[in-house]
Amino acid sequence: MNDALVQRLRKSLGEREGSSLRRQLVARTADDARVNLADNDYLGLSRDPVVVAAGVEALRTWGASSSASPLVTGYTELHQRLERTLAAWQGYAHGLVLNTGFAANAAVLGGLPKEGDLVLADRLVHASMLEGIQASGARLRRFPHNDLDALELMLHEEPALGGVIFVVTESVYSMDGDGPDLRRLASLRKRFGFCWVLDEAHATGWYGETGTGMQEHQGVLAAADIVVGTLGKGLGSQGAYVLSHASEVRDALINFAGEFVYSTYLAPVNAATALAAIGRVRELAVERPGLQAMSVEWRDALCAAGFAVPTGDSPIIPLILGDSDVTLRFATALRSAGFMVSAIRPPTVPVRTGRIRISLRRGLTATSLEAFLSVLKGVSR
Ligand SMILES: Cc1ncc(COP(=O)(O)O)c(C=O)c1O
Structure with missing residues (x-):
């Protein structure tokens, strides 16, 4: 491989690394049983x-x-x-x-x-x-x-x-x-x-x-x-x-x-x-208002726990945490407690608005919400 090219790639990857922004691929296994709050299969239809x-x-x-x-x-x-x-x-x-x-x-x-x-x-x-x-x-x-x-x-x-x-x-x-x-x-x-x-x-x-x-x-x-x-x-x-x-x-x-x-x-x-x-x-027409209500319920509970999340009823809740290292700390704690979450950082989102992008899905239970909140409360900001 051309040496100048490798050096150039190494340099830009190093810059990402230095600011906790380097992206990594993690292969998901078929038997991963964590509560999925990361993907976009909001209605769970991929497995219907x-x-x-x-x-x-x-x-x-x-x-x-x-x-x-x-x-x-x-x-x-x-x-x-x-x-x-x-x-x-x-x-x-x-x-x-x-x-x-x-x-x-x-x-x-x-x-x-x-x-x-x-x-x-x-x-x-x-x-x-x-x-x-x-x-x-x-x-x-x-x-x-x-x-x-x-x-x-x-x-x-x-x-x-x-x-x-x-x-x-x-x-x-x-x-x-x-x-x-x-x-x-x-x-x-x-x-x-x-x-x-x-x-x-x-x-x-x-x-x-x-x-x-x-x-x-x-x-x-x-x-x-x-x-x-x-x-x-x-x-x-x-x-x-x-x-x-x-x-x-x-x-x-x-x-x-x-x-x-x-x-x-x-x-x-x-x-x-x-x-x-x-x-x-x-x-699923009859279920749709309930899905939107679930989003409101999660947002209200997060606000009550001291996290500033915007009002709304969509399936996506941005839990904005700020710097990339803080975002990663929360993501790591949630992952080890059994939640599949993604830590979204710049350049995908503006600087200092690193976040956990909570992606809701049909079938989530109140128990998941309680467990999620209790993990959040245990992480220092
Ligand atoms: C708003 C928006 N449009 C388009 C896309 C791309 O869609 P696809 O994943 O099918 O390439 C995305 C992907 O996340 C998106 O968020």
């Missing part, structure tokens, strides 16, 4: 018997791989059924399945905005959205997190450019578990005519009468021009999708997005499990 059975059947029918990119032979009847089901469920005319949420955001935001356009993005949008925007050549302005007054001001400030203005937000932010007022965004969109790209990754399954997400929950179903969602979180599968009202968005991705064109397509088994999961999500 109906979902698993659909996967087994698809494996028998289609094999383990799609075996080619979608424009060759990778696109199957299952993918087609899935994109149509997703679009109809969420109130859109067109849907396209992509391999990951990261690829979907990078494809949409890397491909649709062009030089001469302007993208106004929330300060905390996901890395995949940012990567896309930065690759697009469009001008980027970021507004303070969830601050729609600031967004409105920017919309007033920007002269009519001739280009397209995109507004990019999430509905539930992945590291903070909060989100903007979608009703106000919908009305701003009507007033200013921008193209609104909304990432619903962490809201699907948890919110909405039929479980589509936060647009449904806030009474503005299908208000965004383009929705990006993932199959790998609340739906317990793997993969992602892009929904739009205009067929041109789907056609542009099929024609121009390298992430779609030049990659072996999502395995049919993932499409089958996602389809089964959508059915389960719909059936």
Whole structure:
């Protein structure tokens, strides 16, 4: 290996090490029985018997791989059924399945905005959205997190450019578990005519009468021009999708997005499990208010124990602890007490906002909450 390269890599890894920020892979074992407060399988659907059975059947029918990119032979009847089901469920005319949420955001935001356009993005949008925007050549302005007054001001400030203005937000932010007022965004969109790209990754399954997400929950179903969602979180599968009202968005991705064109397509088994999961999500309508109530209960209990967590009812609770070494101390104590937790540190989150990202899931018990609190109380800050 080239020596200069190895030295360079060693230096940047050493810098991470020095500030307790070096990332390490830890392989999870199949028999890990710790209480899982780390993954994004909020409804536990990855192990739901109906979902698993659909996967087994698809494996028998289609094999383990799609075996080619979608424009060759990778696109199957299952993918087609899935994109149509997703679009109809969420109130859109067109849907396209992509391999990951990261690829979907990078494809949409890397491909649709062009030089001469302007993208106004929330300060905390996901890395995949940012990567896309930065690759697009469009001008980027970021507004303070969830601050729609600031967004409105920017919309007033920007002269009519001739280009397209995109507004990019999430509905539930992945590291903070909060989100903007979608009703106000919908009305701003009507007033200013921008193209609104909304990432619903962490809201699907948890919110909405039929479980589509936060647009449904806030009474503005299908208000965004383009929705990006993932199959790998609340739906317990793997993969992602892009929904739009205009067929041109789907056609542009099929024609121009390298992430779609030049990659072996999502395995049919993932499409089958996602389809089964959508059915389960719909059936869980009666449980959804209880899931949101659980989030409120955990937040209240954490506040009562002296931890400043924001109010809300999403599945993600940021337990912000500050410096990376303090965050790691809490994570280590929780792990050894039987909790699977992730310590989120910069650069994933802003400096000195290291946190345990508590990820709630269906089926968590009051006993888990009590045990969790008692571990927290025993760690020095
Ligand atoms: C808001 C958001 N969008 C997109 C993604 C990427 O989705 P995927 O895991 O399917 O690549 C993530 C992943 O964590 C996310 O938090």
